[in-house]
Amino acid sequence: MSALPPALLEAFGVAARELGFCSAARLFVREAAKSGGEAIVRQLRDQLGRTYPVLDAVCAAWLDGDRDPALAVDAVQRALHGARAVVVVGFEADALDALIPRLSRQVIYFLSTTPEGDASWERILANYGERVASVDLLSFQRLAGSHTAVLCLLYGVAEQTVHVPPAWLRFFGDDVRAQFRTFVGWDVLRRPMYVYPRWLYEVPHSDFARIV
Structure with missing residues (x-):
């Protein structure tokens, strides 16, 4: 499987400034899942998760089956x-x-x-x-x-x-x-x-x- 485009790191940073870390992370995970399912979400976590720990946690939640968390x-x-x-x-x-x-x-x-x-x-x-x-x-x-x-x-x-x-x-x-x-x-x-x-x-x- 090829690596995700390097520009994705910068794109996430831009989205996080406009939407917030958690909202941007859930958006990126939804789109990654539509594109390639679990494998792409894992790849997203591997490539961007250490830079953006909220994204890492949201990827982990999705992979654990928690895909629509309640906001209370x-x-x-x-x-x-x-x-x-x-x-x-x-x-x-x-x-x-x-x-x-x-x-x-x-x-x-x-x-x-x-x-x-x-x-x-x-x-x-x-x-x-x-x-x-x-x-x-x-x-x-x-x-x-x-x-x-x-x-x-x-x-x-x-x-x-x-x-x-x-x-x-x-x-x-x-x-x-x-x-x-x-x-x-x-x-x-x-x-x-x-x-x-x-x-x-x-x-x-x-x-x-x-x-x-």
């Missing part, structure tokens, strides 16, 4: 009940596309860590129209208060730790903990990673009031 949208909606605004740290298109229509009474803010005018970020925001606004690390504290919840996208939950996007480390701290209604972690990967979690960071469960 109902549980996340319940965890955010009562908040009038939600600040989202991290981005996953599949998960947020399913959740945001459920939050019709809340104002949604995506935390931006990109330079102003970044084309990828502008495209992400444009997909949600007026439903979502952007807030950055210099201005998010204007949203502080008992009416605002914080939702962070997680990638696998271990016994005492979770993996978070880099933005979480720049956002969260003891000074921030007391300023918001609640902190909810949403595990969009739903399984552990098998290779070193590049691009992500490990933090304790205690960062969050609830993990879904």
